[in-house]
Amino acid sequence: MSSASAIYLVEGVLLVAIQEDISDTDILDLQEALSERVVDEAARAVVMDISALEIVDTFVGRILAQLASVSKLLDAQTYVVGMRPAVAMTLVELGMDLPESKTALSLTHALKDLRGESRG
């Protein structure tokens, strides 16, 4: 896997920043690496930062949805943070509304939600 998609563990939460120029192969590797880390670290959540993504196509949209479904099966909640308005619009137009993911404005909001705190 390229270093472009390093996975960090913070408070039992796996953080992944998806890079703008992530290739289809990289994102498949990421899917595999991430699901293994969820089990190895007994992670309670996965936070995917997609703020670097300016556009999204059906392939990336489907992988994002699959990542969330796989994490759910492995008992981890997925948060997608940093989604750009254009990406949100494209996902809706493509009929991909990421049903298994929670979305949060930022990592801070996602971590607050995980701690059960209200948005402040």
Add this chain to the structure above:
Amino acid sequence: MSSASAIYLVEGVLLVAIQEDISDTDILDLQEALSERVVDEAARAVVMDISALEIVDTFVGRILAQLASVSKLLDAQTYVVGMRPAVAMTLVELGMDLPESKTALSLTHALKDLRGESRG
């Protein structure tokens, strides 16, 4: 039924460990035996440990989903524990995300969830 899939009762919860080499016939027998035990023991939950499964096909995936649906109709919550990352990815790729099952990392996590305790 082969002894490979013995069913244990702990605190009103039925535990089943699915063996790696479980045959299609065995898993059908298990489905029948399990649903009978759920009623006989008035079990409140079924915990299926699938950590021995390294791969899963559509048949096994469908039976896992059916076991959960049957248990739900019999008023028992199903937990799937010990799922390997590769199995989770295959299930998602096959479009089988086990909607009626809760997944948990381990038996300990499933029992904690049943007792209403948060993950510690």
